[in-house]
Amino acid sequence: MLLKFRVANFRSLRDEQTLAFVPPPDEPSAMTRELGLSDGKSLPVFPVLGIFGANASGKSNVLDALADMREAVLTSYASWTAHERIPREPFLLDRKHAAESTFYEADFVLSGTGVRWTYGFELGDRRVESEWLHAYPKGRRQVWFDRDAARDREFDFPGGRLRDRARLADTTRPDALLLTRAANDNHPQLTPVFQWFQQNLRDVAPATEHHQREAYTAERLLERHDRERIEELLRVADLGIREAKVERKPGERPRVELLHSGDSGEAVAIDWAHESFGTRSWFALIGPILLALDDGAVLLIDELDASLHPKMAAEVVRLFQAPSVNVNGAQLVFTSHDASLLSLPRGGRLLDPGQIWLTEKAEDGSTELYPVADVEPGVEEDLTDSYLAGAFGGVPRLPPGKLGRSLRMTEEIQHATGADNS
Incomplete structure (x- = not known):
């Protein structure tokens, strides 16, 4: 410490x-x-x-x-x-x-x-x-x-x-x-x-490395234990998000899709580019937060x-x-x-x-x-x-x-x- x-x-x-x-x-x-x-x-x-x-x-x-x-x-x-x-x-x-x-x-x-x-x-x-x-x-x-x-x-x-x-x-x-x-x-x-x-x-x-932090959180989504924690942090943020899906093709960055609660209760997927900046900022911050908590590190925000x-x-x-x-x-x-x-x-x-x-x-x-x-x-x-x-x-x-x-x-x-x- x-x-x-x-x-x-x-x-x-x-x-x-x-x-x-x-x-x-x-x-x-x-x-x-x-x-x-x-x-x-x-x-x-x-x-x-x-x-x-x-x-x-x-x-x-x-x-x-x-x-x-x-x-x-x-x-x-x-x-x-x-x-x-x-x-x-x-x-x-x-x-x-x-x-x-x-x-x-x-x-x-x-x-x-x-x-x-x-x-x-x-x-x-x-x-x-x-x-x-x-x-x-x-x-x-x-x-x-x-x-x-x-x-x-x-x-x-x-x-x-x-x-x-x-x-x-x-x-x-x-x-x-x-x-x-x-x-x-x-x-x-x-x-x-x-x-x-x-x-x-x-x-x-x-204002820096925002896309890299999004990609890092997406990488952690690929792990089951981390996915459960990330999804919980997205849900409790009251962003209307029910689930997070991630897919990675060989040689590409993981592709994230967040499922939102629709009017009739069904899950609605929104293209990542159309997510609000606030949602993307919280998503990008989750990865570094979990990294610091897991490693006992000092996080500077x-x-x-x-x-x-x-x-x-x-x-x-x-x-x-x-x-x-x-x-x-x-x-x-x-x-x-x-x-x-x-x-x-x-x-x-x-x-x-x-x-x-x-x-x-x-x-x-x-x-x-x-x-x-x-x-x-x-x-x-x-x-x-x-x-x-x-x-x-x-x-x-x-x-x-x-x-x-x-x-x-x-x-x-x-x-x-x-x-x-x-």
Whole structure:
């Protein structure tokens, strides 16, 4: 499970920002689940975090930073040689930060071992400036390797825990990550850490890879057990769907046909191209959701409320919150504009203050990321009302009617200017 993610100098995330799944010790929550560690202790960990904020405040950048870290780990050894510079996206609104390194760090626990790991690196334009890997098998930090490009001896391996140290140091290029290089040779100690990034971070964006996600859900329909689960998720979504059929011809993608309930009770098939975008969006999301739940992975969904009714978005959250459904410790991180996800219709909270994170953009264009728990809302406070009222920040600074007034004023100025010119 993912415990913490830190990033700096990535797009609008200029200064170091932290996204934490572990609440502070003095802020217990009924929404957490206990994660057993290798030292016999346990940690309370949130299965769901939601990121809210105004348009262009940097919500998507938080998820993109996690996805970018994963991409760097997976591809730095093989792909970066094709680039003149290391591919990265620093904060560009001032020259100082544009020239500084980009920082990533993830704190996580490997499934099945209970060992907590911390892995991070800093990227410059032409080299990996630093890289580090720490383990906590008995609760105390073990430094497995520490890399600093500014030192005469770039790589340090304290304690001699790592095998093939000399070869790794000699064959890791300045513009590649040591972790990627090691996994390329199936290094027995480092490959499991590499595989955590490979298998446990799945990202879903509303406008990208939609057809691929539809095809993936269709592939899962071919399995009987998965078909039953997918059909149930389609039925409970109140889309009028009774059954899902799938057919695959050799060399072609699976062809899906959804059967809807007709007026007289008979099943009516609708051509896939004529299904609503909302139906297709929910279908495309089911596959990644099941994958994350089955594998205990971290699912990143940008704009969870895009093309989904608020009740459906809330149900996705509940899937990950419910221990009876989420038996493998999967986690969900999503962005949304839908403030109704902060509270339940009849009172109570879908998410605790520690699960609700806000992004706010300063005048200089940089993003600040913080949990609502830092604002210390009252126990009975309606989080939706307070959020929309601006009590927590993270909402547009836009007085009611300002857009219309600004547009009318612009038109009046244009009309007056036109009259003067005539």
